[in-house]
Amino acid sequence: MKYISTRGQAPVLNFEEAMLTGLARDGGLYVPETIPQMSHADIAALEGLSYEEAAFRVMRPFIGDTFNDDEFNQIIAKAYAGFGHAARAPLVQLDSGHFLLELFHGPTLAFKDFAMQLIGQLFEAALKRNGRRVCIVGATSGDTGSAAIEAFRGLKAVDVFILYPHGRVSEVQRRQMTTPSESNVHALAMDGHFDDCQARLKDMFNDFEFRDAVGLAGVNSINWARVLAQVVYYFTSAVSLGAPHRKVSFTVPTGNFGDIFAGYIAKRMGLPIDRLVVATNQNDILHRCLSGGEYKPDGVVPSISPSMDIQVSSNFERALFEAYGRDGNAVSQLMDELKAGGFNVSQGALQVLRENFDSGRCSEEETRTTIREAYARTGELLCPHSAVGVKVAKEQRVAGTPMITLATAHPAKFPAAVEDSSGVHPPLPDRMSDLYERDERVTRVENDLDALETLIRERTGN
Ligand SMILES: Cc1ncc(COP(=O)(O)O)c(C=O)c1O
Numbered sequence: 001m002k003y004i005s006t007r008g009q010a011p012v013l014n015f016e017e018a019m020l021t022g023l024a025r026d027g028g029l030y031v032p033e034t035i036p037q038m039s040h041a042d043i044a045a046l047e048g049l050s051y052e053e054a055a056f057r058v059m060r061p062f063i064g065d066t067f068n069d070d071e072f073n074q075i076i077a078k079a080y081a082g083f084g085h086a087a088r089a090p091l092v093q094l095d096s097g098h099f100l101l102e103l104f105h106g107p108t109l110a111f112k113d114f115a116m117q118l119i120g121q122l123f124e125a126a127l128k129r130n131g132r133r134v135c136i137v138g139a140t141s142g143d144t145g146s147a148a149i150e151a152f153r154g155l156k157a158v159d160v161f162i163l164y165p166h167g168r169v170s171e172v173q174r175r176q177m178t179t180p181s182e183s184n185v186h187a188l189a190m191d192g193h194f195d196d197c198q199a200r201l202k203d204m205f206n207d208f209e210f211r212d213a214v215g216l217a218g219v220n221s222i223n224w225a226r227v228l229a230q231v232v233y234y235f236t237s238a239v240s241l242g243a244p245h246r247k248v249s250f251t252v253p254t255g256n257f258g259d260i261f262a263g264y265i266a267k268r269m270g271l272p273i274d275r276l277v278v279a280t281n282q283n284d285i286l287h288r289c290l291s292g293g294e295y296k297p298d299g300v301v302p303s304i305s306p307s308m309d310i311q312v313s314s315n316f317e318r319a320l321f322e323a324y325g326r327d328g329n330a331v332s333q334l335m336d337e338l339k340a341g342g343f344n345v346s347q348g349a350l351q352v353l354r355e356n357f358d359s360g361r362c363s364e365e366e367t368r369t370t371i372r373e374a375y376a377r378t379g380e381l382l383c384p385h386s387a388v389g390v391k392v393a394k395e396q397r398v399a400g401t402p403m404i405t406l407a408t409a410h411p412a413k414f415p416a417a418v419e420d421s422s423g424v425h426p427p428l429p430d431r432m433s434d435l436y437e438r439d440e441r442v443t444r445v446e447n448d449l450d451a452l453e454t455l456i457r458e459r460t461g462n
């Protein structure tokens with residue numbers, strides 16, 4: 001299996017190289033050269049398997065010869081052993097034909113754990129084998145950072161630096177990033193919003209001298225392995241509702257477009273998905289673009305679903321690559337236009353995007369109402385991101401096709417918004433009950449590339 005860049009000018013890599021490389025050297029994102037297919041019989045055979053067994057079958061074709069079957073099985077087993085639910089990703093029924101896929105039973109209570117726990121194991125095995133050391137830098141609006149720190153804390157061959165927007169993550173998210181005491185963990189609170197953090201991260205990847213000197217690696221959804229791990233739960237949930245014998249639809253709370261792009265890959269692999277619905281909060285650039293074709297960031301507005309406060313949605317580039325018929329030059333040109341302020345998707349590409357993705361938006365008030373009503377009707381406490389998904393899913397459901405909404409975080413990560421909406425305080429699981437008492441360790445940093453690179457060089461001795 002080979003991986004190519006969305007901008008068409010970077011070296012073609014195998015799975016291991018693409019995973020350890022992160023951003024392609026032409027600034028693009030790696031995608032598989034061809035998308036492996038699962039037949040009707042292959043998908044039907046997933047029924048009754050454990051999550052780990054299904055994960056092996058879905059991901060195996062993408063790995064190539066990077067790991068043999070035994071190694072890959074062991075990696076998967078270790079990745080999901082720490083999850084707090086035997087099903088890993090259980091489905092809960094909200095309403096007739098409407099289901100919630102709970103993706104928050106991992107160690108840091110967000111869907112990011114599905115990929116990050118796996119990547120932690122994949123990196124450890126690959127680095128041990130080739131004796132390399134890497135410096136992971138990540139940008140987060142709250143959940144990627146905590147999941148990455150949990151997955152890489154204490155690993156000898158890895159330093160992990162996480163840039164988060166100062167004052168714009170929840171207290172639980174911040175504490176998950178600032179309380180680990182391992183010396184390889186560095187939480188950096190940056191001035192600005194998530195888009196600034198992600199822009200500085202990409203600047204670092206595009207500074208080849210810095211990138212090579214520190215051994216830069218990325219675990220944002222820039223990294224193909226992140227997207228791949230998220231493909232699995234589309235299969236397991238759809239099969240448990242009758243796929244491949246019947247179609248299902250998904251609604252996905254969306255920010256950086258990684259999770260919904262994983263759904264798109266599942267569909268391309270052969271999973272009978274009827275509709276993939278992008279659900280945005282008031283930072284609705286993706287909904288506006290899918291509706292009218294214009295992609296023009298106009299400033300992030302803080303919301304009660306802060307992890308989705310994003311306007312420059314990294315993985316949308318992967319969707320554009322597909323919509324433009326895998327034309328790397330066209331994508332490069334769009335990304336140049338984006339740097340200058342924005343772009344318009346061509347009519348042909350917009351039509352392809354709309355054939356694959358529907359979309360909807362949820363205001364702050366609608367988010368609160370959805371949390372309140374869902375709790376009153378079903379007893380299910382939704383986090384604000386999941387509530388955005390549930391509201392949009394209700395509008396977009398089509399009778400006769402089950403709709404699965406992805407519940408992307410545990411309500412206890414956002415206690416203030418949840419309590420304010422429902423009147424119920426969502427408690428943290430017992431294993432985290434002392435989170436508020438632990439000492440915090442964080443460095444305040446400016447939104448300045450040189451200063452960030454200097455800090456990282458000093459701390460890593462490069
Ligand atoms: C809780 C939560 N929900 C939804 C999202 C959006 O996911 P994606 O960025 O993959 O679109 C994020 C952030 O990524 C998140 O942390």
Ligand SMILES: N[C@@H](CCOP(=O)(O)O)C(=O)O
Nearest residue numbers: 140141142143144220221256
């Ligand atoms: N919401 C994310 C933003 C980063 O997304 P990623 O999937 O590219 O890592 C977060 O919680 O940090």
